[in-house]
Amino acid sequence: MSATSSESEGLVALPVPGVTVSAVEAGIRYADRLDLVALKFDQGTTAAAVFTRNAFCAAPVIVAREHLAACDSMPRLLLINTGNANAGTGAPGIAAARRSCEEAATLLGLSAHEVLPFSTGVIGEDLPLAPLVSALPTLFSALSPEHWLRAAHGIMTTDTRPKAGSRRFAANGRDYVLTGIAKGAGMLRPDMATMLAFLTTDAPIAPSVLDHLLRRAVEMSFHRITVDGDTSTNDAVLLAATGAGDGEVCEDPESELGRALGEALEALCLELAQGLVRDGEGASKFVEVDVRGGADERECLDVAFTIAHSPLVKTALFAGDPNWGRLLAAIGRAGLRDLDVNGVRILINDALIAEKGSRATSYDESEVAAFMQQSDLRVIVELGRGQADARVWTSDFSYDYVKINAEYRS
Amino acid sequence: MSATSSESEGLVALPVPGVTVSAVEAGIRYADRLDLVALKFDQGTTAAAVFTRNAFCAAPVIVAREHLAACDSMPRLLLINTGNANAGTGAPGIAAARRSCEEAATLLGLSAHEVLPFSTGVIGEDLPLAPLVSALPTLFSALSPEHWLRAAHGIMTTDTRPKAGSRRFAANGRDYVLTGIAKGAGMLRPDMATMLAFLTTDAPIAPSVLDHLLRRAVEMSFHRITVDGDTSTNDAVLLAATGAGDGEVCEDPESELGRALGEALEALCLELAQGLVRDGEGASKFVEVDVRGGADERECLDVAFTIAHSPLVKTALFAGDPNWGRLLAAIGRAGLRDLDVNGVRILINDALIAEKGSRATSYDESEVAAFMQQSDLRVIVELGRGQADARVWTSDFSYDYVKINAEYRS
Numbered sequence: 135m136s137a138t139s140s141e142s143e144g145l146v147a148l149p150v151p152g153v154t155v156s157a158v159e160a161g162i163r164y165a166d167r168l169d170l171v172a173l174k175f176d177q178g179t180t181a182a183a184v185f186t187r188n189a190f191c192a193a194p195v196i197v198a199r200e201h202l203a204a205c206d207s208m209p210r211l212l213l214i215n216t217g218n219a220n221a222g223t224g225a226p227g228i229a230a231a232r233r234s235c236e237e238a239a240t241l242l243g244l245s246a247h248e249v250l251p252f253s254t255g256v257i258g259e260d261l262p263l264a265p266l267v268s269a270l271p272t273l274f275s276a277l278s279p280e281h282w283l284r285a286a287h288g289i290m291t292t293d294t295r296p297k298a299g300s301r302r303f304a305a306n307g308r309d310y311v312l313t314g315i316a317k318g319a320g321m322l323r324p325d326m327a328t329m330l331a332f333l334t335t336d337a338p339i340a341p342s343v344l345d346h347l348l349r350r351a352v353e354m355s356f357h358r359i360t361v362d363g364d365t366s367t368n369d370a371v372l373l374a375a376t377g378a379g380d381g382e383v384c385e386d387p388e389s390e391l392g393r394a395l396g397e398a399l400e401a402l403c404l405e406l407a408q409g410l411v412r413d414g415e416g417a418s419k420f421v422e423v424d425v426r427g428g429a430d431e432r433e434c435l436d437v438a439f440t441i442a443h444s445p446l447v448k449t450a451l452f453a454g455d456p457n458w459g460r461l462l463a464a465i466g467r468a469g470l471r472d473l474d475v476n477g478v479r480i481l482i483n484d485a486l487i488a489e490k491g492s493r494a495t496s497y498d499e500s501e502v503a504a505f506m507q508q509s510d511l512r513v514i515v516e517l518g519r520g521q522a523d524a525r526v527w528t529s530d531f532s533y534d535y536v537k538i539n540a541e542y543r544s
Numbered sequence: 545m546s547a548t549s550s551e552s553e554g555l556v557a558l559p560v561p562g563v564t565v566s567a568v569e570a571g572i573r574y575a576d577r578l579d580l581v582a583l584k585f586d587q588g589t590t591a592a593a594v595f596t597r598n599a600f601c602a603a604p605v606i607v608a609r610e611h612l613a614a615c616d617s618m619p620r621l622l623l624i625n626t627g628n629a630n631a632g633t634g635a636p637g638i639a640a641a642r643r644s645c646e647e648a649a650t651l652l653g654l655s656a657h658e659v660l661p662f663s664t665g666v667i668g669e670d671l672p673l674a675p676l677v678s679a680l681p682t683l684f685s686a687l688s689p690e691h692w693l694r695a696a697h698g699i700m701t702t703d704t705r706p707k708a709g710s711r712r713f714a715a716n717g718r719d720y721v722l723t724g725i726a727k728g729a730g731m732l733r734p735d736m737a738t739m740l741a742f743l744t745t746d747a748p749i750a751p752s753v754l755d756h757l758l759r760r761a762v763e764m765s766f767h768r769i770t771v772d773g774d775t776s777t778n779d780a781v782l783l784a785a786t787g788a789g790d791g792e793v794c795e796d797p798e799s800e801l802g803r804a805l806g807e808a809l810e811a812l813c814l815e816l817a818q819g820l821v822r823d824g825e826g827a828s829k830f831v832e833v834d835v836r837g838g839a840d841e842r843e844c845l846d847v848a849f850t851i852a853h854s855p856l857v858k859t860a861l862f863a864g865d866p867n868w869g870r871l872l873a874a875i876g877r878a879g880l881r882d883l884d885v886n887g888v889r890i891l892i893n894d895a896l897i898a899e900k901g902s903r904a905t906s907y908d909e910s911e912v913a914a915f916m917q918q919s920d921l922r923v924i925v926e927l928g929r930g931q932a933d934a935r936v937w938t939s940d941f942s943y944d945y946v947k948i949n950a951e952y953r954s
Contacts, residue, residue: 189883190876190901222869224886224902257869258903367873445855449946459632459667463777466600473599476634491600492634493668533946536859 147282148300150313151336152176152376154277157288160269162262163217163255168288170266172273173212173332174242179376181209182345183250184352186369192221193261194251195368197231204247207341212332212372213238214252215266216291219328221367222258230261237267241274254291254318254328254368286315289330293317297409301398303337305391310337310379312398316406318366328368329356331406336379337395346387347396348373355403358435358526360442361414373399411527416534419451422512426523433470434524437515440468448531454506456499458488465515477518482511557692558710560723561746562586562786564687567698570679572672573627573665578698580679583622583742584652584687589786591619592755593660594762596779602631603671604661605778607641614657617751622742622782623648624662625676626701629738631777632668640671647677651684664701664728664738664778696725699740703727707819711808713747715801720747720789722808726816728776738778739766741816746789747805756797757806758783765813768845768936770852771824783809821937826944829861832922836933843880844934847925850878858941864916866909868897875925887928892921 153175160170175181183202185195202209213234220227235249253261286296300313314333339347352371377383384391412420423441428434441447444464450457461480466473480488485502488494563585570580585591593612595605612619623644630637645659663671696706710723724743749757762781787793794801822830833851838844851857854874860867871890876883890898895912898904 188873188876189880190872190885222872222898222902224900227902257872258898367869367876445941452946459777462600462632462667463598466598466777470599475600488632488668490634492632492637531855531946533943536862536941536943536946 145283145286145296145298146300147286147298147313147315148302148311149279149282150311150334150376152179152378153334153374154279155281155285156273156276156278157281157284158269158273158276160215160273161265162215167217168284169216170269170273171214171285171288172277173285173334173374174277175210175334175374176376176378177210179208179210179374180339180341180344181207181372181374182341182348183370183372184348186367188367188369190222190367192219192253192368193223193227193231194220194253195370196228197235198250198252198370201235201247201250205245208248209250209374210244210248211238211242212250212252214289214330215255215261216253216289217255218253218259218261219255219257219368220253220261223260226260230263233263234261234266238270241270250372252330252368252370254289254330257367282313282315289315289317291318294413297406297413299402299405301402303394303398305337305394306381308379308381310335310395312395312402314402314406316410318410328366329410330369331356331371331403333372333399333402334374334376335395336376337391338377338379338381338383339375339391339395340383340385343384343387343392344373344375347392347399350396351399351403354400355407358524359407359411360439360526360528361411361417408527411529414529416532417529418509418532419530420510421451421528421530422525423515423528424512424523424525425515425517427517427520428522428524429520431522431524433468434517434522435526436470437465437468437517438524438526440464441513441515442526442528445531448528451511452530452532454503456482456487456502456506458493461513461515462488470517473517474519479516479518481514481516482506555693555696555706555708556710557696557708557723557725558712558721559689559692560721560744560786562589562788563744563784564689565691565695566683566686566688567691567694568679568683568686570625570683571675572625577627578694579626580676580683581624581695581698582683582687583695583744583784585620585744585784586786586788587620589618589620589784590749590751590754591617591782591784592751592758593780593782594758596777598777598779600632600777602629602663602778603633603637603641604630604663605780606638607645608660608662608780611645611657611660615655618658619660619784620654620658621648621652622660622662624699624740625665625671626663626699627665628663628669628671629665629667629778630663630671633670636670640673643673644671644676648680651680660782662740662778662780664699664740667777692723692725699725699727701728703823705823707816707823709812709815711812713804713808715747715804716791718789718791720745720805722805722812724812724816726820728820738776739820740779741766741781741813743782743809743812744784744786745805746786747801748787748789748791748793749785749801749805750793750795753794753797753802754783754785757802757809760806761809761813764810765817768934769817769821770849770936770938771821771827818937821939824939826942827939828919828942829940830920831861831938831940832935833925833938834922834933834935835925835927837927837930838932838934839930841932841934843878844927844932845936846880847875847878847927848934848936850874851923851925852936852938855941858938861921862940862942864913866892866897866912866916868903871923871925872898880927883927884929889926889928891924891926892916
């Protein structure tokens, strides 16, 4: 748990000029566990964020959204606690989230609305402010450009490994860096988790461009992964640009810098998102569902998510069973208008499994069952009615999934 | 498996004038197992049916729909085989379904389109016609008004117990009877199952009225149960009225007879549908999700099904864990516009669990955890924004659910 270097467990997280990072053991819920993390940004840093779509959003989500608007998208500090989600806590929860920002702001000489709070952990219990507040001086004194992997550990709850990564990119003759950390997929161990991701770059980017690039990247990555279809009350993804890397401020997502950051961001978000699925609770398989030949992207996503959410498909994947009947039934109930079922083809990896409404004549069940023992699989559905496609990533349903979720609070 | 009387295992299935029933062991997939069932109707019997909404519907569904139209909703025979679903079998599957109707029609002196085929069992394998056809003479020679419970056994695949029931009703000074049998909920053990229900009455009812009453009853019963959210390719519910009970033919669902049959039908469909959930695969709990105070019925159903389909809620129910955070998160992601989360209340049985966005002050977790050990539970959600309500019924997710579905084909 003492990952203080910027490289450990095969992960590389490059420092980002204008950002310092820290993580400490505040004892918010458990002792001897990094559970309080700070990301501090130099003045002039711009930011954009995407929050959970759940109507029951947690107190820190409400306050972070409010503060981000109040500071004109120029926050100075992200304050992240793990161990307590401060969700399902009503008005006292909102007051506690505000109070944590005020205490941090006072210590650092900031305004409270320049501090954005994030929480993950148990739902429905009051946030213990005392240990959080008393750990702040230690937290801030340890801020360093090098502590990214320590922070990646610090935001973990029941994740089994940290997720972090970096991308270098260039534009207008200058080199920039993008570094991100993430935790928890879907409602992984839901009372103790949430999907959180924090990404920072030293490129100079206007808030509106950050917002545009972040939404597009999230749509193609974090919004296309699912473990069990549930959505946490605390999910948040934030992208900050310090501008320390110099150059003219990017005001157009289609400019050279906008496009370069956009590409790096999409690649890093996808890497982090897939890392969350691989670390999904009880996951024994990593499965790409690739739907092609749809009339539009929406219907490709409908088919892909119907497959990815089907408990019957997920238990078959767990068993390594090429159960094309379940895939076919899932496609059939995805709600596509006038689907010509005879035009649909289903492949697993490169093997054609089903076509023309029945099993493919070339299909060899023993061959397919053999490669389905691999941990990485791809289910390909060709709808044969257009040019659109979409991919989503998911895991299987195992005994451990039930065990983890049935026994978690007991 | 030799239930030949009309009363066994606490079930009562009354004979219906104008209907004879039979079930035999044809050895379609397994030996020593009732797997071929016939319901024969007197001339003049009218019928209506509701079939799966799955685009990949099975061959017998395609043929039954076609024959029902061709005989002007006046079928004479239902021919039901178990052990092979004749689904995912392409054009040869349709030919096999037609052929089975032709063979039966020849033996009974009927037209092929007066015979409706239904199948349930393994998906993606050719229907073995030979054993089916050679068992037809024995099947038809055993037709009797008394064999309802034998038929209820005969349509079972991996159901653990038969489902059957009757209702008596009166209209215009006459007494009538309604008897039904059903099998398999959702995609219970999906390669070997399907939801099938057959209901008959001796009341004289026009096909259009039957259709109206059946759709309404199915909407309030079979369409409001879920085990895992999957939909079989073979689901079918059929209602037949022989008219043997005499009286004027009912042409209006709002007439005395229409209303009396409608009430009996809704009650029996609900009883059978709930029976399917109780026998759901790996089910250890029977759970009613009752959503009240919605702006309209649609949003109540959205909330109810989001809860009923949530793997996190279902694993918590399995554990007997009053995990209100998961209920709250499911309500929050059901897609309701402008939901005031502070107005939502959640109860389990009669205990208030959560309100005003957090745990209720009166909530006693140990008390609630104690009664959650019971096999029957009710989750009540009060949305506090209107007068609409809706109820659905579901089961929990257990180790056995994963075991049954992961190991089924292995």
